[in-house]
Amino acid sequence: MIEKPLTPADVEFVTTLHGDDPVSFVVLMQPRGDQDRLLRAIDDVALGELEHAVREADEPEGEEALLPAERALTHSLAALRAAGSEAVGQVVERHPLDLLRSVVDQTGADEVIVLTAPHFVEEFFHRDWASRARHKVGVPVLKLFSHAVDETAAGG
Numbered sequence: 001m002i003e004k005p006l007t008p009a010d011v012e013f014v015t016t017l018h019g020d021d022p023v024s025f026v027v028l029m030q031p032r033g034d035q036d037r038l039l040r041a042i043d044d045v046a047l048g049e050l051e052h053a054v055r056e057a058d059e060p061e062g063e064e065a066l067l068p069a070e071r072a073l074t075h076s077l078a079a080l081r082a083a084g085s086e087a088v089g090q091v092v093e094r095h096p097l098d099l100l101r102s103v104v105d106q107t108g109a110d111e112v113i114v115l116t117a118p119h120f121v122e123e124f125f126h127r128d129w130a131s132r133a134r135h136k137v138g139v140p141v142l143k144l145f146s147h148a149v150d151e152t153a154a155g156g
Contacts (some may be wrong), residue, residue: 001028001092001100001133002115002146005072006079009147010115015083017113025080026103027089030096031069066091097136104137111140 006014015023069091080087092099104112114130130143 001030001096001112002072002076003030003117004146006076006115007147008079010144011076011079011083013144013147014113014115015080015085022085024086025089026107026109027073027076027080027087028096028100028103029069029073029076029089029091031066031091066093097132100133101137104139109139111142112137113142113144115144115146117146 014025017023073089073091077087077089100112103109112133114133116130130141134141
């Protein structure tokens with residue numbers, strides 16, 4: 001499960017996570033929701049990124065977030081395939097944890113990877129996607145922090 005397009009560093013990390021074992025991915029792209037606006041702003045403040053907190057109101061949400069989410073998903077699937085992995089996916093429109101559970105059941109997935117930015121408030125209250133998924137999917141859930149685009153350009 002991802003929230004934004006995978007960076008080259010993210011792709012390298014998830015595709016090499018299990019060494020030389022072949023892996024395939026079912027990517028679920030979770031678009032931003034308006035219920036997250038306040039939490040995102042608080043996280044921005046906690047990270048010292050005040051300019052991001054001020055711009056949260058400008059982020060597309062709801063129906064407006066679907067097209068950017070589809071683009072992010074298309075980009076991420078292409079990057080995973082270019083790295084030699086099989087990858088399919090979809091944008092999550094409703095009930096993300098129910099969809100995640102059905103994907104795990106249908107594919108026989110060995111694990112779930114939640115690739116996300118830090119969400120301090122949600123993590124503190126165990127309301128982040130990884131914590132919630134651990135109680136729902138029946139397989140190990142690995143939570144990884146995504147790399148920012150500028151981290152990738154700087155090599156880290």
